[in-house]
Amino acid sequence: xxxxxxxxxxxxxxxGALPVLPGLLKPVALWAQTSQAGSPLASWNDGPAKQAxxxxxxxxxxxSSKDFVPVEHRIATFDQDGTLWVEHPVYGQMLYCLDRxxxxxxxxxxxxxxxxxxxxxxxxxxxxxxxxxxxxxKIIVATLTGMTTEEFNxxxxxxxxxxxxxxxxxxxxxxxxxPMLEVLTYLRANGYRTFIVxxxxxxxxxxxxQKVYGIPPEHVVGSALAVKYGYDKDGNPVxxxxxxxxxxxxxxxxxxxxxxxxxxRPHAAFGNSTGDQQMLEYVGAGAGKRxxxxxxxxDADREYAxxxxxxxxxxxxxxxxxxxxxxxxxxxxxxxSMKSDWKRIFPFN
Amino acid sequence: xxxxxxxxxxxxxxxGALPVLPGLLKPVALWAQTSQAGSPLASWNDGPAKQAxxxxxxxxxxxSSKDFVPVEHRIATFDQDGTLWVEHPVYGQMLYCLDRxxxxxxxxxxxxxxxxxxxxxxxxxxxxxxxxxxxxxKIIVATLTGMTTEEFNxxxxxxxxxxxxxxxxxxxxxxxxxPMLEVLTYLRANGYRTFIVxxxxxxxxxxxxQKVYGIPPEHVVGSALAVKYGYDKDGNPVxxxxxxxxxxxxxxxxxxxxxxxxxxRPHAAFGNSTGDQQMLEYVGAGAGKRxxxxxxxxDADREYAxxxxxxxxxxxxxxxxxxxxxxxxxxxxxxxSMKSDWKRIFPFN
Numbered sequence: 001x002x003x004x005x006x007x008x009x010x011x012x013x014x015x016g017a018l019p020v021l022p023g024l025l026k027p028v029a030l031w032a033q034t035s036q037a038g039s040p041l042a043s044w045n046d047g048p049a050k051q052a053x054x055x056x057x058x059x060x061x062x063x064s065s066k067d068f069v070p071v072e073h074r075i076a077t078f079d080q081d082g083t084l085w086v087e088h089p090v091y092g093q094m095l096y097c098l099d100r101x102x103x104x105x106x107x108x109x110x111x112x113x114x115x116x117x118x119x120x121x122x123x124x125x126x127x128x129x130x131x132x133x134x135x136x137x138k139i140i141v142a143t144l145t146g147m148t149t150e151e152f153n154x155x156x157x158x159x160x161x162x163x164x165x166x167x168x169x170x171x172x173x174x175x176x177x178x179p180m181l182e183v184l185t186y187l188r189a190n191g192y193r194t195f196i197v198x199x200x201x202x203x204x205x206x207x208x209x210q211k212v213y214g215i216p217p218e219h220v221v222g223s224a225l226a227v228k229y230g231y232d233k234d235g236n237p238v239x240x241x242x243x244x245x246x247x248x249x250x251x252x253x254x255x256x257x258x259x260x261x262x263x264x265r266p267h268a269a270f271g272n273s274t275g276d277q278q279m280l281e282y283v284g285a286g287a288g289k290r291x292x293x294x295x296x297x298x299d300a301d302r303e304y305a306x307x308x309x310x311x312x313x314x315x316x317x318x319x320x321x322x323x324x325x326x327x328x329x330x331x332x333x334x335x336x337s338m339k340s341d342w343k344r345i346f347p348f349n
Numbered sequence: 350x351x352x353x354x355x356x357x358x359x360x361x362x363x364x365g366a367l368p369v370l371p372g373l374l375k376p377v378a379l380w381a382q383t384s385q386a387g388s389p390l391a392s393w394n395d396g397p398a399k400q401a402x403x404x405x406x407x408x409x410x411x412x413s414s415k416d417f418v419p420v421e422h423r424i425a426t427f428d429q430d431g432t433l434w435v436e437h438p439v440y441g442q443m444l445y446c447l448d449r450x451x452x453x454x455x456x457x458x459x460x461x462x463x464x465x466x467x468x469x470x471x472x473x474x475x476x477x478x479x480x481x482x483x484x485x486x487k488i489i490v491a492t493l494t495g496m497t498t499e500e501f502n503x504x505x506x507x508x509x510x511x512x513x514x515x516x517x518x519x520x521x522x523x524x525x526x527x528p529m530l531e532v533l534t535y536l537r538a539n540g541y542r543t544f545i546v547x548x549x550x551x552x553x554x555x556x557x558x559q560k561v562y563g564i565p566p567e568h569v570v571g572s573a574l575a576v577k578y579g580y581d582k583d584g585n586p587v588x589x590x591x592x593x594x595x596x597x598x599x600x601x602x603x604x605x606x607x608x609x610x611x612x613x614r615p616h617a618a619f620g621n622s623t624g625d626q627q628m629l630e631y632v633g634a635g636a637g638k639r640x641x642x643x644x645x646x647x648d649a650d651r652e653y654a655x656x657x658x659x660x661x662x663x664x665x666x667x668x669x670x671x672x673x674x675x676x677x678x679x680x681x682x683x684x685x686s687m688k689s690d691w692k693r694i695f696p697f698n
């Protein structure tokens with residue numbers, strides 16, 4: 001199986017603490033507050049990216065437009081990691097899996113001396129950062145399966161309430177992009193249903209999607225492990241998470257997952273990496289006006305810079321490759337520069 | 350694979366034309382008209398079934414109620430065949446598959462002399478009715494795969510526009526139960542999202558769900574074949590339907606499918622057969638007030654009678670078995686009698 005772990009950027013050397021910015025510690029504004037703003041897309045600078053979004057909404061919601069889209073077909077899909085929230089240096093759900101290892105070993109002590117669990121327990125960050133992909137997959141399967149869906153949801157909620165990003169010293173769910181929250185709100189205000197289409201686990205994202213993005217669980221499509229229906233010792237029905245991959249929602253898996261879970265071709269899609277390429281192709285190739293956008297991480301000061309135009313020494317960090325950038329230009333997809341298109345990055349600053 | 354064809358009642362002797370009732374031929378009223386009715390559930394007689402629905406909605410939407418459910422958790426699920434529309438004597442989608450055989454053989458002439466296609470082409474209704482389940486599965490796979498999702502949608506729409514039920518001489522999409530359309534509308538008016546959870550194919554139901562039930566494609570959960578992302582000869586992205594079962598949405602597959610596609614436990618569920626048993630158990634076992642209802646087909650005059658209380662000579666016709674009836678009574682699920690609870694059956698009469 002290969003959730004999103006087949007990407008090379010999953011666990012990088014930066015598992016150690018990163019320098020902390022002074023970040024203003026006023027209360028966090030989440031998606032609900034964006035709808036109170038006077039003008040839509042208030043955190044966007046004027047420019048081609050903002051213009052493309054405004055023009056798309058106008059053209060597809062104005063009844064006199066040749067590109068008018070009836071409200072039942074107004075669907076927009078968003079990748080999560082790197083598109084709606086920070087994915088760097090490590091995906092949020094991978095951190096969750098690593099943090100779950102001690103509890104797992106407490107339940108199954110035999111794992112204490114078995115790799116890769118032994119390395120994770122060592123707290124040797126350099127060694128953990130070097131774990132190969134198959135080892136990470138082993139950790140993912142071991143920490144995400146064997147419990148009921150309700151036990152899993154409770155564990156994730158507990159973790160989200162306490163875990164903090166080392167750079168901003170804030171819960172991971174604070175590290176969502178304010179300009180993208182405004183896009184979600186603006187599209188919904190114009191009759192669009194907004195879906196997350198993530199390469200990571202849909203069960204994980206569904207725990208916080210309503211609170212953080214205003215997106216209900218049924219509008220979260222993601223990689224999915226099977227669940228098995230059965231009964232607990234008191235005869236109550238339970239669903240137990242199984243080590244069997246139902247849906248690998250990456251690359252070609254994204255349009256396939258969209259068909260399975262939504263059943264209609266979206267009119268707008270947002271991504272940031274090669275994992276989103278096929279989703280953007282599929283959406284962009286539909287009849288009438290479509291919106292396909294890529295977030296480019298080019299702002300090392302306010303977030304991170306790992307986009308292709310930056311000629312980073314190690315371009316493997318980002319999977320927004322030069323080839324993807326070139327395809328975007330060729331197909332007329334809009335590239336969003338975090339540095340120049342966004343007035344601010346997070347709700348808290 | 351076994352979509353819903355593992356039921357014994359799939360293709361019955363009654364493939365021949367049935368006696369036609371005089372049915373009034375005034376224009377069809379579909380779900381949209383039910384919302385214009387003065388009082389909710391206008392086609393329901395007063396009684397425990399109607400009362401249970403009204404009381405459930407009151408208890409879960411009144412903020413002062415101990416069973417109040419926040420709007421984001423208001424989810425209701427409905428089986429389709431036999432719960433929302435007529436399933437007897439043959440499931441609508443099975444008829445579609447049988448009707449597609451001539452077109453399939455025109456494309457692949459070698460199949461002309463291969464069973465079970467040869468029998469289907471013979472138009473010998475008695476022989477077709479006797480085809481065993483594996484033969485039907487072969488027909489299902491052959492007629493539902495190998496084309497793009499868009500080609501499939503167009504074929505289904507064409508068939509729905511022309512095919513007619515032999516008893517009522519009307520399109521199959523007319524044979525929906527007016528009282529259930531009213532339940533859908535009433536629940537939605539009270540903040541519930543209404544989902545279809547069908548044992549048959551979700552791609553099929555999604556073609557007409559918005560028009561017939563007011564339910565968008567993403568609120569249709571059903572058995573699902575995989576699709577494969579690729580490119581047509583002009584390089585355009587396409588999704589091709591594959592002979593690989595992703596989700597068998599029957600029995601335990603219903604709560605499993607609900608988890609995969611919805612991600613939250615519904616507060617209300619409606620079914621009519623053993624295929625819905627686990628869904629009702631799962632919904633009924635949730636905390637707080639829940640509504641679990643079974644439609645009993647006991648009205649031979651206005652529709653069909655194949656419920657357990659009727660002691661039909663061949664009780665295998667219905668999968669609403671005596672055991673299911675007994676479990677319903679024991680667990681407090683409500684049984685809806687079509688004969689005594691429904692003032693009328695269809696929108697057109």
